[in-house]
Amino acid sequence: xxxxxxxxxxxxxxxxxxxxxxxxxxxxxxxxxxxxxxxxxxxxxxxxxxxxxxxxxxxxxxxxxxxxxxxxxxxxxxxxxxxxxxxxxxxxxxxxxxxxxxxxxxxxxxxxxxxxxxxxxxxxxxxxxxxxxxxxxxxxxxxxxxxxxxxxxxxxxxxxxxxxxxxxxxxxxxxxxxxxxxxxxxxxxxxxxxxxxxxxxxxxxxxxxxxxxxxxxxxxxxxxxxxxxxxxxxxxxxxxxxxxxxxxxxxxxxxxxxxxxxxxxxxxxxxxxxxxxxxxxxxxxxxxxxxxxxxxxxxxxxxxxxxxxxxxxxxxxxxxxxxxxxxxxxxxxxxxxxxxxxxxxxxxxxxxxxxxxxxxxxxxxxxxxxxxxxxxxxxxxxxxxxxxxxxxxxxxxxxxxxxxxxxxxxxxxxxxxxxxxxxxxxxxxxxxxxxxxxxxxxxxxxxxxxxxxxxxxxxxxxxxxxxxxxxxxxxxxxxxxxxxxxxxxxxxxxxxxx
Amino acid sequence: xxxxxxxxxxxxxxxxxxxxxxxxxxxxxxxxxxxxxxxxxxxxxxxxxxxxxxxxxxxxxxxxxxxxxxxxxxxxxxxxxxxxxxxxxxxxxxxxxxxxxxxxxxxxxxxxxxxxxxxxxxxxxxxxxxxxxxxxxxxxxxxxxxxxxxxxxxxxxxxxxxxxxxxxxxxxxxxxxxxxxxxxxxxxxxxxxxxxxxxxxxxxxxxxxxxxxxxxxxxxxxxxxxxxxxxxxxxxxxxxxxxxxxxxxxxxxxxxxxxxxxxxxxxxxxxxxxxxxxxxxxxxxxxxxxxxxxxxxxxxxxxxxxxx
Numbered sequence: 001x002x003x004x005x006x007x008x009x010x011x012x013x014x015x016x017x018x019x020x021x022x023x024x025x026x027x028x029x030x031x032x033x034x035x036x037x038x039x040x041x042x043x044x045x046x047x048x049x050x051x052x053x054x055x056x057x058x059x060x061x062x063x064x065x066x067x068x069x070x071x072x073x074x075x076x077x078x079x080x081x082x083x084x085x086x087x088x089x090x091x092x093x094x095x096x097x098x099x100x101x102x103x104x105x106x107x108x109x110x111x112x113x114x115x116x117x118x119x120x121x122x123x124x125x126x127x128x129x130x131x132x133x134x135x136x137x138x139x140x141x142x143x144x145x146x147x148x149x150x151x152x153x154x155x156x157x158x159x160x161x162x163x164x165x166x167x168x169x170x171x172x173x174x175x176x177x178x179x180x181x182x183x184x185x186x187x188x189x190x191x192x193x194x195x196x197x198x199x200x201x202x203x204x205x206x207x208x209x210x211x212x213x214x215x216x217x218x219x220x221x222x223x224x225x226x227x228x229x230x231x232x233x234x235x236x237x238x239x240x241x242x243x244x245x246x247x248x249x250x251x252x253x254x255x256x257x258x259x260x261x262x263x264x265x266x267x268x269x270x271x272x273x274x275x276x277x278x279x280x281x282x283x284x285x286x287x288x289x290x291x292x293x294x295x296x297x298x299x300x301x302x303x304x305x306x307x308x309x310x311x312x313x314x315x316x317x318x319x320x321x322x323x324x325x326x327x328x329x330x331x332x333x334x335x336x337x338x339x340x341x342x343x344x345x346x347x348x349x350x351x352x353x354x355x356x357x358x359x360x361x362x363x364x365x366x367x368x369x370x371x372x373x374x375x376x377x378x379x380x381x382x383x384x385x386x387x388x389x390x391x392x393x394x395x396x397x398x399x400x401x402x403x404x405x406x407x408x409x410x411x412x413x414x415x416x417x418x419x420x421x422x423x424x425x426x427x428x429x430x431x432x433x434x435x436x437x438x439x440x441x442x443x444x445x446x447x448x449x450x451x452x453x454x455x456x457x458x459x460x461x462x463x464x465x466x467x468x469x470x471x472x473x474x475x476x477x478x479x480x481x482x483x484x485x486x487x488x489x490x491x492x493x494x495x496x497x498x
Numbered sequence: 499x500x501x502x503x504x505x506x507x508x509x510x511x512x513x514x515x516x517x518x519x520x521x522x523x524x525x526x527x528x529x530x531x532x533x534x535x536x537x538x539x540x541x542x543x544x545x546x547x548x549x550x551x552x553x554x555x556x557x558x559x560x561x562x563x564x565x566x567x568x569x570x571x572x573x574x575x576x577x578x579x580x581x582x583x584x585x586x587x588x589x590x591x592x593x594x595x596x597x598x599x600x601x602x603x604x605x606x607x608x609x610x611x612x613x614x615x616x617x618x619x620x621x622x623x624x625x626x627x628x629x630x631x632x633x634x635x636x637x638x639x640x641x642x643x644x645x646x647x648x649x650x651x652x653x654x655x656x657x658x659x660x661x662x663x664x665x666x667x668x669x670x671x672x673x674x675x676x677x678x679x680x681x682x683x684x685x686x687x688x689x690x691x692x693x694x695x696x697x698x699x700x701x702x703x704x705x706x707x708x709x710x711x712x713x714x715x716x717x718x719x720x721x722x723x724x725x726x727x728x729x730x731x732x733x734x735x736x737x738x739x740x741x742x743x744x745x746x747x748x749x750x751x752x753x754x755x756x757x758x759x760x761x762x763x764x765x766x767x768x769x770x771x772x773x774x775x776x777x778x779x780x781x782x783x784x785x786x787x788x789x790x791x792x793x794x795x796x797x798x799x800x801x802x803x804x805x806x
Binding site: 029030033097098101104121133164166170172173174176177178179180181182183186187188189190191192193194195196197227230231242243244245246247248249252253254255256257258259260261262263264266267268270271273274275288289290291292293294295306309311312313314315317318321322323324325327328359361367383384392393400403404407419426445471474475477479480481482483484 | 510511512513514515517518519520525541548552557558559561563565566567569570572573574575576578579581584585586587588589590591592593595596644645647648649651652654655669686694695696697699700708709720730734735736738741753754755756757763766768769771772773799800801802803804805806
């Protein structure tokens with residue numbers, strides 16, 4: 001009965017759209033079974049959580065700097081004059097049921113979204129998955145990362161609390177630092193001299209909830225569309241070639257696993273949202289441009305920019321009646337611009353260097369590409385050092401060190417550590433390549449003692465995943481003879497002995 | 499296992515139920531099913547719990563734990579079903595090269611360069627005009643997109659509301675008198691009528707209690723009765739320079755740790771800030787209120803292109 005219904009519905013749709021052929025192929029799509037392929041899924045599913053929780057938040061948040069008197073559940077704020085944005089953010093945290101859970105889950109999802117993108121990207125980079133024919137998808141991915149960082153900043157700026165307001169102030173000054181057009185741009189974006197004409201929250205809001213998510217959705221569609229069209233890369237292994245993909249089919253195996261994973265990612269985010277406090281804006285208080293607190297750090301994905309600003313020497317350029325605040329412009333505009341551009345064009349840098357124009361569907365082991373791996377490690381070290389430099393004040397306090405020493409340490413470390421990392425990684429890669437039997441799964445050795453007191457070493461039984469016992473990969477069977485095997489005698493039933 | 503590699507094209511005969519590729523990964527499928535089932539039951543109960551928690555308890559933690567258990571339970575159940583109980587293959591699909599044939603590529607190029615080229619070469623004028631028109635459109639459409647957003651800076655970045663005679667008031671609007679601060683005390687002040695204004699924020703410090711003004715060399719007349727006043731906007735990125743360390747006589751910006759020497763005229767002695775905090779000249783009037791004797795002699799806050 002249900003089979004007939006599905007058949008009938010499908011025929012009806014197929015008459016009009018012709019979906020059967022492509023749809024079947026899609027259900028047969030093969031997903032390689034490797035844990036590192038789920039990093040992108042974490043990003044995808046945290047994005048889903050971001051959209052869902054974001055819609056919830058947008059129903060309560062008011063993007064307005066208009067001053068109101070707070071009267072809500074949070075007693076310490078009672079009677080204080082705050083902005084409508086801040087009042088509504090505190091209100092949706094305490095006076096809307098599930099509001100705090102949703103807000104904190106939204107914030108955690110954003111941090112996880114960008115974190116998983118970063119790790120996913122590292123996986124793609126170090127295994128060379130960005131090579132021909134996947135340069136487009138690499139560029140789409142890097143663009144999504146940039147947009148994600150921008151939207152994260154815009155998002156945590158919305159509550160108009162003391163910490164985020166300070167961030168907006170810094171953003172204004174960064175725009176202002178651009179030579180020639182900086183002050184004009186800052187005035188246009190903010191509608192005047194800081195804090196502007198009171199439009200900035202409304203502008204941030206619409207960019208945060210509409211413009212960037214729309215672009216992200218489009219890029220996400222392109223990212224996944226390209227993935228389906230170009231098919232997955234895979235690690236080398238038994239039966240895996242440049243011309244095939246080996247793994248689990250879209251339907252049902254991968255679909256079940258990935259649906260489960262969607263639930264798991266969502267579950268983890270909501271548990272964090274309920275139990276790990278994040279961005280307690282009611283403790284920071286309303287933003288006032290003349291107030292500030294200690295240990296003002298941005299969200300983690302902005303840390304590298306904040307760190308770069310901190311360790312930059314005070315090299316303001318003054319001459320010919322003009323000022324170029326290089327101490328801001330270099331670390332906050334040129335530095336990220338450089339990093340993102342290197343990321344965007346990396347596939348082409350590498351092609352230029354290797355002169356390799358072949359298709360690559362099999363992934364590299366990082367050690368087999370020592371220069372790329374070393375370059376990637378150096379980049380991570382550079383970003384890691386600038387990231388840690390964003391907490392110079394906290395470190396100085398925690399380790400009881402003079403602030404100046406901590407700062408000088410990072411000024412040197414940011415330059416030296418990536419260089420050292422490059423050569424160290426390069427050397428390690430070469431050593432690893434030279435080591436014998438590396439990369440092969442080793443069987444455990446069992447030491448046995450015989451009755452005569454003699455010790456012998458024997459190899460353990462082969463285990464699944466050894467590569468020795470694996471079956472030959474076959475195309476996904478479309479038709480399955482559902483008759484139990486002991487009764488099946490029909491012609492053409494394919495039977496492979498176990 | 500057959501000798502020839504599996505055929506990847508063409509219709510295949512139906513697979514039998516006991517085809518090894520269709521077997522689950524689990525050695526003991528019944529046990530795996532039990533695990534998945536328990537997880538899903540826990541998940542189901544979790545969601546029911548969320549419903550109860552939402553209506554009855556209304557606590558963030560209870561909502562989170564129930565929702566989390568629901569999602570994780572169901573998630574682990576479905577994942578276990580997929581991982582341990584569904585056909586494990588391995589299955590294979592062939593890649594098809596997506597590039598077109600050489601003939602198709604040539605045809606595409608020809609369609610653009612020859613068919614299109616013909617049209618453009620015949621009507622260069624129209625092509626040029628269309629290009630000019632759309633370029634003009636592109637440029638002028640940027641005007642409302644950008645220029646409507648805000649005013650031009652003009653000289654506003656150089657101006658504050660401090661002028662000769664401005665009374666120093668606190669954030670509550672109370673006038674500051676010469677007795678308000680002890681030595682070592684600091685206060686954020688604004689020009690009367692402009693409390694809370696960002697560019698006008700000034701940090702007032704009392705460095706001594708002698709009538710002798712204590713201020714940087716050359717600007718000794720800018721302070722009064724041990725008071726000095728500096729713009730509170732950091733010259734690095736405009737954060738309020740809110741930390742005053744009395745022992746070392748330093749003002750510290752909590753954002754990026756620029757440190758200014760108060761006794762030397764708030765010159766930056768450490769960190770990324772490039773310039774001293776502009777000083778506001780102040781005096782005390784006959785009724786004991788502090789007043790500015792003029793505005794700032796330069797733009798306050800971070801640097802920008804138009805700043806000389």
